[in-house]
Amino acid sequence: MVNKIQELKEKALKELETVNSAKELQDLKVLYLGKKGPIQELMMGMKDLSKEERPAFGQAVNEVKSFLEQKMEEARKVIEEKELALRLENEKIDITLPGFKMEQGNLHPLTLMQRELEDIFIGMGYTVEEGPEVEYDLYNFERANIPQDHPARDMQDTFYINAEKLLRTHTTAIQTRQLEAANGKLPIKMICPGKVYRRDDDDATHSHQFTQMEGLVVAENITLADLKGTLEFMAKKVLGESSKVRFRPSFFPFTEPSVEVDISCHMCGGKGCNVCKGTGWIEVLGAGMVHPDVLEMAGIDSSKCSGFAFGVGVERIAMLKYGVDDIRHFYTDDVRFLKTFNRFE
Amino acid sequence: MKLSYNWIKEYVDLSGITPEVLADKLTNAGFEVEGIDYVAQGTNLVVGEIVECTDHPDSDHLHLCKVNIGSEVLNIVCGAPNARTGLKVIVAKVGAELPEITIKAGKIRGQESNGMLCSLRELGVSEKILTEKQINGIEELPEDAVVGNEDVLAYLGLDDVILDVGLTPNRADFMAYFAAAKEVSAVVNRPCTLPTSVKADKEESATIKISSTTDKCPLFLGKYIHSVTIKESPAWMSQRLQACGIKSINNVVDISNYVMLETGQPLHFYDASKNEAKELRAESEKDFTYMALDGIDYKIEPNDIVIMSGNNCAGIAGIMGGEDSKIDDDTKEIIIEAASFSAVAIRNSARRLNLGTEASTRFIKGIEPVAPYKAMERAVSLLIEYADAKGIEETVEYGSNNYQQTEFDVTLSFINGRLGTKYSMDEVIAVLNRLDFNPTVNDDIIHVVIPSYRPDVTIPDDISEEVIRLIGYDSLESTLPLMPMTLGALSKEQANRRVIEKTLGGLGLQQVISYTLVSDEHIADGVMPLGETVTLASPLSEERKNVRSSLLPSMLDVVNYNVSRNQANVNIYEISNVYANDKVEERLGIVLLGTLQNLAWNKTSIKSDFYTLKGIVETVLERLGFNATRVCIKENTEDTKAFHKGKSACVYLGKELIGIIGAIHPTLAKKYGLKEVYMAEIKLDAIYGAKASKVKYVPLPKYPASKRDLAFVVKRDMNVSNIVDVIKKVGKSIVKDVEIFDIYEGEHVAADEKSVALSVLYQNEEKTLTDADINGVQDQIMEALEKQLNAVLRK
Structure with a gap:
């Protein structure tokens, strides 16, 4: 009997070696260890043995049974691993095919630039004010200290709608409205971005429509040095920490003193290059101390308070920062152009 | 403004201050120097005399010249046709640096040449001020030119440097050399000495009538001089005029211009013999045609100022004199006019007549109040010195300059x-x-x-x-304002605008900015009319004539621009104000073309169609706090001209119409060179003004949900929303969601019918729903659908 057990074991092991799949293994398991299999048959045959023989035989059969069970379990693991490996191999994809880079829309570069400027000034406690583009002569010129027949009206050719109304030529119109709205209540600390219009023929550097962002601070003891510090802060944030600011005397009817503001060239760091035409400086904006007449017209006592104002051309800064060579790109809106401006810097 | 360095140097000591340094100093003081122009340039120059001139043996036009330059005699080959023995010439010696060439010793066709004989053009003098002969040949120096003189440019008066100074409108004073000299003196911090004037020993009593009948000429000075001699101006004067771009004519005319340059006050000199009435009278309110001294007829209108003499017109005041009374070679006696004219009047006349002159420019920019007096004094002085002026009458003064210090x-x-x-x-x-x-x-x-x-x-x-x-601004420190704290923040509208931009960007739309000014056609093609169009009084072109009252037409232009550049997918939005008379409205425009998202090889794409557009608009509204329950999208009854009637809808927030969305009308599409695009225009003010829903926590459900799929056959033209509404209404207590997952028309469904497959989600917040619970409600739903909509459950 013992030999028979041993033969059975040898035979089962031999067959186990030929098993290649989970299915074959299952079949083999049923064949040997199933209810109708030879192991079970041997166990059934134990009743024909003498009482003395039974324990040893039973033990021997059980040993073989558990031995085979263990071997089959080991075989199952191996087969499963093999099959998994095969499956993974078969499921391999071509990772070089393009991914689904979903289209993200961008802010228009002028919005991007404007927002960058807005956020700098919001951080310094400025509010963002707006106003109508179809504006009264009163707010665009009169209140900005540019009365009828003032020579400065020659400086900005205006789109008039009728004798009273026009398309605003500068966002100073928002300032004069805000000064009036403040009704003498100070401080005023605001920026006013917006579209402005001048009777210019469109070319690479001129546009009849463009974007300005002016700033206005009115309080006690505001100085020209404060203006310089504020603009220097802006320049550093927008064009880089090493930026410097230079004032040159100029003239605007609504400021006194008035200055042209140059920023050190961000391309060459002030050494001189094509962008700054070799000067190391780029003329970027106009600014000055608010003219006392402008304050007085808004009911603010110019002997007690002072203010500064500045105006930035948003296109100008964007063109400098991104190296755009034609202002018309901003308004023809070629989507390939627009897609370039895909992040804040 | 052209500033002659040599002229200013006469009034202010500029030793040690080069033109470049002066330019820097002026720029830093508010007078931006935009250009520095050397009248002529050249080193190693000397005056020479051709002592022998023979033909070159190997050339039909070159000459072999022996040129005496004082220290030696040079052999120079010269091609100029006017080279000849005895001529005094400008010699550029070996090593001379001329604007375009450096002179080297060498051989020209085998003949030794040690220098060059120069034309003024070769020294960089502008051809504009040279004669044909000067351009084509070498410069012929006067016989008294001193051979060996090495300071050739100074000798010729060509050593000047012209600074091109940009003036701000408040500093028109700088146009007068006397005032410019004062400014330069202040800038360089050196004293200023202006020329002194000579006076007539005794002035005769006046015999002319000077007057003004218009307040546009508050001050009028006139002076009669009975004798002048017309001749050539002294060289320095014609050189200075030339430096300032004014042609030298004769001594008398030149003096009037020279004094204008000195004092800023335009003068006018009349030939007195041609002024029979011996009168000058400033008048306006005239209406006639007048030929000025440029020979052109000008139409005089009541607002113009004219100078009358008796019944004759003698000139357009402050702009241009007349042909009749101009100074010519035969002039023997003159009347001088020095007057103040209204800047506004001169500007309007000069503009209307399209006649800008040295005089009108100065009147428009503003003249020193006392300039007429100064100019009269200078004119007399120069006429005495350079035109033998005699028989000088006293000045007749009419009006006043009202000047107060x-x-x-x-x-x-x-x-x-x-x-x-x-x-x-x-x-x-x-x-x-x-x-x-x-x-x-x-x-x-x-x-x-x-x-x-x-x-x-x-x-x-x-x-x-x-x-x-x-x-100097260099010394200014940088500080930040020390002032009460202010809160920097965006307004609600500005914050909302950023939400829209962020949402649409995230959905793949590009923001555009298009022009505000549009054509009449664009106005006509606009949607949701706002009111009377705002039109410019004098537009630059028909294209840019009106202020737009709708965004879509300009945006369709943008799409067209991109399509014509082979861009198949153009998905854009714009946020901008639109205008009508006394009205302004902020709007959002969206135009979709092609696909919004696409991964072609994977056959995954989001088409730019009506449902994509509708979803985008709904998403934006949701992000602004208005979910589906507050927004109503209904049949388009507002605009079937711009939109395709069957593929568009009106969007309402509550009861207010806030926009129209849908496919473009085929006729409009064709007009803009497009096929099918989907577009929306939304009124943002209405949205900003409405109260947004609050973000609020809702507890998550505790009991499981159950999903049941149903399909109904309904009439083909029935809106599916009707079915969904009935399901939600009848199943209100436990229907959480209805999802449409298929719309089918075709085989097994009658031609006028469609099958709609829906997935209904049932859930109760209190307990787990049993089959019986769900079946009870679902039976009611099916019954209601059959009764109300004739919807037949598809088995």
Whole structure:
């Protein structure tokens, strides 16, 4: 009997070696260890043995049974691993095919630039004010200290709608409205971005429509040095920490003193290059101390308070920062152009 | 403004200050020098004389010249046709640097040549001021030119440098050389000496009539001079005029222009023999045609100022004189006019007549109030010196310049307070003295008296500018305002706008900005009309004539622009104000074309169609706090001209129409060179104004949900939303969601019917739903659908 057990074991092991799949293994398991299999048959045959023989035989059969069970379990693991490996191999994809880079829309570069400027000034406690583009002569010129027949009206050719109304030529119109709205209540600390219009023929550097962002601070003891510090802060944030600011005397009817503001060239760091035409400086904006007449017209006592104002051309800064060579790109809106401006810097 | 360096040098000592340094200093003081132009340039030049001139053996046009330059005789090969023996010439010696060439010793066709004989053109003189002969040949120097003179440019008066100075409107005074000299003197901090005038020993009593009948000419000076001699101007005068772009004509005409350059006051000289009435009278309110001295007829209107003499017109005041009375070679006696004319009147006339002259430019920019007196004095002086003026009558003066000297107080603390500087009293006073503001100090108070040529200085703030302008902006510190705290923040509208931009960007739409000014056609093609169109009084073109009242037409242009550049997918939005008479509205425009998202090889794409557009608009509204329950999308009854009637809808927020969305009308599409695009225009003010829903926590369900799929057959033209509404209404207590997952038309469904497959999600917040619970409600739903919509459950 013992030999028979041993033969059975040898035979089962031999067959186990030929098993290649989970299915074959299952079949083999049923064949040997199933209810109708030879192991079970041997166990059934134990009743024909003498009482003395039974324990040893039973033990021997059980040993073989558990031995085979263990071997089959080991075989199952191996087969499963093999099959998994095969499956993974078969499921391999071509990772070089393009991914689904979903289209993200961008802010228009002028919005991007404007927002960058807005956020700098919001951080310094400025509010963002707006106003109508179809504006009264009163707010665009009169209140900005540019009365009828003032020579400065020659400086900005205006789109008039009728004798009273026009398309605003500068966002100073928002300032004069805000000064009036403040009704003498100070401080005023605001920026006013917006579209402005001048009777210019469109070319690479001129546009009849463009974007300005002016700033206005009115309080006690505001100085020209404060203006310089504020603009220097802006320049550093927008064009880089090493930026410097230079004032040159100029003239605007609504400021006194008035200055042209140059920023050190961000391309060459002030050494001189094509962008700054070799000067190391780029003329970027106009600014000055608010003219006392402008304050007085808004009911603010110019002997007690002072203010500064500045105006930035948003296109100008964007063109400098991104190296755009034609202002018309901003308004023809070629989507390939627009897609370039895909992040804040 | 053209500033002659040599001329200014006559009034202010500029030794050690090169034109370049002066340009820098002026720029830093507010007079931006835009260009530096050397009239002529050249080193190693000398005056020589051709002592022998023979033909070159190997050339039909070259000459072999022996040129005596004093120290030696040079052999020079010269190609100029006018080279000849005995001619005094400009010689560029070996090593000379000319604007376009460096002279080297060499051989020309085998003949030795040690230098070059020059034309003025070769020295860089502009062809504009040269004669044909000067351009084509070498310069012929006068016989008395001294051989060996090495300072050739100075000898020829060509050593000048012209600075092109950009003037700000407040500093028109700088156009007068006398005032410019004062400014330069202040800038370089050196004294200024202006020329003194000579006077007639005795003036005769006046015999002419001078008057003005218009307030546009408040001051009129006239002077009769009975004898002048017309001849050539002295060289220095014609050179200076030339430097300033004015042609030299004769001594008398040149003096009128020269004085204008000196004082800023335009003068007019009339030939007195041609003025029979011996009268000059400024008048307006005239209406006739007049030929000015350029030979062109000008239509005079009532607002123009004219100068009358008796019944004849003698000139367009302040702009141009007449042909009849101009100075010519035969002129023997003259009448001088020095008057003040209204800048506004001159500007309007000059513009209307399209006639800008040296005179009109000066009147428009503003002239020193006392300039007519100064100019008259200078003119007389120069006429005596250079035109043998005799028989000089007294000046006749009509009207007044109403000039009052400006003087006021300013304090040192005010100046430092406005500027943020710490200048001492001494520093400030030094600057004010440089400017001739005659400061007197009393404690902190400085009293200033402003010279008449500086009408721009009227208030203490102007003094602060003058001080820092001359001390230099370099010294200004950078500080930040010390002031009460303010809250920097965006308004609700601005914050909402950013939400829209962020949402649409995230969905793949590009923001565009298009022009505000549009054509009549664009106005006609607009949607949701706002009111009467805002039209420009004088537009630049038909294209840019009106202020737009709708965004879509300009955006369709943008799509067309991109399509014509082979862009198949153009998905854009714009946020902008639109206008009508007395109305403004902020709007959002969206146009979709092609696909919004696409991964072609994977066959995954989001088409730019109606449902994509609808979803985008709904998403934007949701992000602004208006979910589906507050937004209603209904049949388009508003605009079936721009939109395709069957593929568009109106969007309502509550009961208010806030926009239209849908496919473009095929006719409009064709007009903009497009096929099918989907577009929306939304009124944002209405949305900003409405109360947004609050973000609120809702507890998550505790009990599981159950999903049941149903399919119904309904009439083909029935809106699926009807079915969904009935399901939600009837199953209100436990229907959480209805999802449409298929719409089918075709085989097994009648031709006028469609099958709609829906997935209904059932859930109860109190307990787990049993089959019986769900079946009870679902039976009611099916019954209601059958009754109300004739919807038949598909088995």
